[in-house]
Amino acid sequence: MYGNTFMTAEEAKQMDQTQDNPQKLIAFEARIERGEKIEPGDWMPVDYRKQLIRMIEQHAHSEIVGALPEGTWITRSPGFKRKLALIAKVQDEIGHGQLLYSACETLGKTREEMLDDLLSGKSKYSNVFNYPAKTWADMAVIGFLVDGAAIVNQVINSKGSYGPYCRALERICFEESFHLKQGHDNFVFLATGTNVQREMVQEALNRWYIPLLHFFGPSDKTSVHSEKLMKWKIKLATNDDMRNQFLDQYVPKIREVGLTLPDEKLKKNLETNKWEFSDPDWDEFYRVVNGDGPCNKERLEVRRFAEEQGRWVRQALVNPQDKYVTPFA
Amino acid sequence: MSNESLDPRIRRLDLEHVKNGVQPTNSHWITFEVFHQEKRGRQAIHVGIVHAPSPEIALMFAKEQYARRKSTSNLWVVKSSEVFTFASEDEDIFETTPDKTFREPGFYKVRDRIEAYKNKHS
Ligand SMILES: [Fe+2]
Numbered sequence: 001m002y003g004n005t006f007m008t009a010e011e012a013k014q015m016d017q018t019q020d021n022p023q024k025l026i027a028f029e030a031r032i033e034r035g036e037k038i039e040p041g042d043w044m045p046v047d048y049r050k051q052l053i054r055m056i057e058q059h060a061h062s063e064i065v066g067a068l069p070e071g072t073w074i075t076r077s078p079g080f081k082r083k084l085a086l087i088a089k090v091q092d093e094i095g096h097g098q099l100l101y102s103a104c105e106t107l108g109k110t111r112e113e114m115l116d117d118l119l120s121g122k123s124k125y126s127n128v129f130n131y132p133a134k135t136w137a138d139m140a141v142i143g144f145l146v147d148g149a150a151i152v153n154q155v156i157n158s159k160g161s162y163g164p165y166c167r168a169l170e171r172i173c174f175e176e177s178f179h180l181k182q183g184h185d186n187f188v189f190l191a192t193g194t195n196v197q198r199e200m201v202q203e204a205l206n207r208w209y210i211p212l213l214h215f216f217g218p219s220d221k222t223s224v225h226s227e228k229l230m231k232w233k234i235k236l237a238t239n240d241d242m243r244n245q246f247l248d249q250y251v252p253k254i255r256e257v258g259l260t261l262p263d264e265k266l267k268k269n270l271e272t273n274k275w276e277f278s279d280p281d282w283d284e285f286y287r288v289v290n291g292d293g294p295c296n297k298e299r300l301e302v303r304r305f306a307e308e309q310g311r312w313v314r315q316a317l318v319n320p321q322d323k324y325v326t327p328f329a
Numbered sequence: 330m331s332n333e334s335l336d337p338r339i340r341r342l343d344l345e346h347v348k349n350g351v352q353p354t355n356s357h358w359i360t361f362e363v364f365h366q367e368k369r370g371r372q373a374i375h376v377g378i379v380h381a382p383s384p385e386i387a388l389m390f391a392k393e394q395y396a397r398r399k400s401t402s403n404l405w406v407v408k409s410s411e412v413f414t415f416a417s418e419d420e421d422i423f424e425t426t427p428d429k430t431f432r433e434p435g436f437y438k439v440r441d442r443i444e445a446y447k448n449k450h451s
């Protein structure tokens with residue numbers, strides 16, 4: 001899973017001021033223009049490295065933290081088959097985090113530094129995981145729609161310019177298709193079930209509608225995005241385009257089983273071919289990003305608990321002769 | 330949830346440095362490159378990396394990470410530090426290889442000559 005990243009105006013301004021070796025920069029940009037991938041040992045602009053680290057790291061943290069709300073439902077899964085599927089999915093998500101930490105390490109930030117920055121709050125993760133999973137129907141909505149939204153994002157990003165990130169994403173997208181199918185299965189099962197089950201899944205949908213709209217980040221009208229990110233193929237689609245693609249793919253699948261989304265304005269404008277909806281509360285989005293969401297504290301506490309509980313095991317296994325080596329790919 | 334562990338081994342550890350974001354030295358595990366062999370007789374192909382304190386544990390992690398799906402016959406792990414490669418900017422040393430068509434079977438065209446010979450001598 002993964003939510004979109006965004007930049008503050010200050011950061012975007014700073015980025016436009018960095019000076020790189022002009023000749024190398026021209027050669028670098030020409031490579032990207034030709035569709036070539038950049039590999040770890042290659043020359044790259046300072047900001048290219050910086051923005052990739054930031055993006056891949058946030059993505060990695062989102063996989064790890066994203067597994068937490070679902071993890072709590074493993075022991076409460078209704079039935080053995082669903083439990084097996086959920087265990088497999090949660091394990092996949094942790095695996096995605098590992099793959100992404102590896103990709104990020106090739107850029108020069110160690111795994112330990114990343115985990116520290118997650119715990120200290122310096123690095124972010126996707127906002128959507130700061131909301132609670134109250135019932136089993138939330139599992140259905142998360143597996144189907146949060147993973148669905150993440151796939152939109154990840155498929156687009158897998159066409160980017162940095163080799164290790166693209167390779168990790170290809171592997172991840174392959175595994176995500178199972179997450180989506182099992183989520184859809186759970187979703188349809190509840191939607192076509194008893195009245196109580198339908199009500200449960202409708203309520204979960206109502207809870208997740210706003211976080212899902214927030215998922216792709218602020219609107220293009222208000223958010224700053226650097227031209228460089230697009231030119232360097234770090235970002236490949238705007239937030240609004242991705243959000244629109246998501247609504248295009250998933251609203252019909254929600255409506256076909258007779259469920260609704262809690263927004264009277266939500267409809268596709270057939271002239272512009274774009275979805276229209278009431279503006280979700282962006283103040284809430286920023287509040288949650290900055291730590292004041294329903295589950296921010298709990299998520300980090302669980303992470304910290306795991307970090308501390310596992311520390312003696314990791315330390316017991318460390319050989320004083322071991323040296324850290326940046327991986328190849 | 331409480332962070333106070335009931336496990337005495339953990340309570341005895343000094344965990345203060347975690348809160349300050351300081352890592353103790355020697356906190357890094359070794360990086361291993363992982364190769365996956367799908368079936369007997371196939372090549373082992375590089376698939377990614379794991380971090381582990383020893384080759385044995387690296388294999389265990391590699392099994393979880395790279396052999397969860399589809400078939401696997403075996404896995405290899407090699408310390409990243411033991412892999413030697415060319416510098417990526419030296420890529421041009423391989424540049425002329427595709428031009429060496431005399432190394433390819435398609436370069437050798439004998440049919441025309443044989444036909445000409447046959448026509449001449451029949
Ligand atoms: Fe997923």
Ligand SMILES: [Fe+2]
Binds near residue numbers: 001093172
């Ligand atoms: Fe994932």
